[in-house]
Amino acid sequence: MSEAAAIDSAAEAAESPLTPESWGKLGMWVFLAADAMSFGGLIVCYALLRNASANWPPPAKTLGINLTAFMTLLLIVSSVTMVLSLSAIQNGDMKRFKRFLLLTISGGLLFLGCQAYEWTHLITERLPEIGISFSTHLFATTFFVLTGFHGMHVTGGVIYNSCVLAACLRGRYGPKHVEIAGLYWHFVDLVWILIFTFVYLI
Amino acid sequence: MTTAQAHAHPQPNYMGVFWWLLGLTIAEVAVAYAHLPKLIMVILLVGMAFTKAAMVALYFMHLKFERSTLTWIALTPLILCIFLSLMLLPDIHP
Numbered sequence: 001m002s003e004a005a006a007i008d009s010a011a012e013a014a015e016s017p018l019t020p021e022s023w024g025k026l027g028m029w030v031f032l033a034a035d036a037m038s039f040g041g042l043i044v045c046y047a048l049l050r051n052a053s054a055n056w057p058p059p060a061k062t063l064g065i066n067l068t069a070f071m072t073l074l075l076i077v078s079s080v081t082m083v084l085s086l087s088a089i090q091n092g093d094m095k096r097f098k099r100f101l102l103l104t105i106s107g108g109l110l111f112l113g114c115q116a117y118e119w120t121h122l123i124t125e126r127l128p129e130i131g132i133s134f135s136t137h138l139f140a141t142t143f144f145v146l147t148g149f150h151g152m153h154v155t156g157g158v159i160y161n162s163c164v165l166a167a168c169l170r171g172r173y174g175p176k177h178v179e180i181a182g183l184y185w186h187f188v189d190l191v192w193i194l195i196f197t198f199v200y201l202i
Numbered sequence: 203m204t205t206a207q208a209h210a211h212p213q214p215n216y217m218g219v220f221w222w223l224l225g226l227t228i229a230e231v232a233v234a235y236a237h238l239p240k241l242i243m244v245i246l247l248v249g250m251a252f253t254k255a256a257m258v259a260l261y262f263m264h265l266k267f268e269r270s271t272l273t274w275i276a277l278t279p280l281i282l283c284i285f286l287s288l289m290l291l292p293d294i295h296p
Binding site for chain 2: 026029030032033034036037040041043044045047048051052060065069072073076077079080082083084087179182183186187189190193194196197198200201202
């Protein structure tokens with residue numbers, strides 16, 4: 001009996017005492033909270049530096065928001081395809097799961113392409129036009145640090161989602177791994193919603 | 203409670219959430235283009251941004267259907283950021 005109980009409690013340990021879900025999900029939430037603090041620190045510093053600067057170029061006019069609005073839409077759509085791929089794998093529909101997760105990964109790649117184009121345009125044309133650069137003006141410094149840090153997260157998300165897709169297709173990962181990967185991807189979307197507002201629109 | 207029950211989230215209306223996010227994004231861009239007084243613009247934009255962020259967290263990240271422990275973990279950085287802002291504010295002299 002005691003042996004059975006020991007095995008039973010070992011099986012129990014796969015679930016955290018805090019949530020009925022896996023340790024993996026709890027771990028991802030704790031990681032995201034820490035990561036949110038990194039973004040939070042950067043955004044708060046951006047706000048304070050901007051508030052303290054006398055000559056801050058109007059962001060919407062300087063950066064242009066049409067392309068960025070499209071990039072925001074891309075991430076929102078890729079979040080939707082992520083939840084649809086999760087519900088597909090939960091229902092055991094692997095074909096639909098694969099299609100939607102591939103769409104999510106493509107959305108991330110397209111976002112990165114747009115960002116590369118935007119950065120190139122800003123660095124080579126737009127910013128020299130108004131006479132500021134990464135090293136001479138806090139406007140450019142905060143912009144590139146914030147969007148760059150976010151872009152790295154998107155890159156990480158694309159790699160992460162690709163690995164999860166490959167592992168699921170080989171049968172090594174299941175719905176709960178997809179859900180955890182989804183949490184990360186939605187977080188990247190959530191942070192972009194805030195960056196889009198604070199850095200581009202306001 | 204069995205594990206199976208615990209894992210079965212009610213499936214939110216994902217497309218409904220998507221239309222809300224799309225609508226709010228369009229509204230945000232419209233506000234940015236409209237020539238509103240700065241304060242009204244900032245209040246509108248920040249309000250809409252946090253609404254969108256909350257919708258992503260509640261429905262896409264399933265926070266609405268989880269135990270409150272995860273919500274508290276998610277809210278911690280927000281509280282710390284408000285604290286950070288207030289601590290740094292006295293150092294700013296425009």
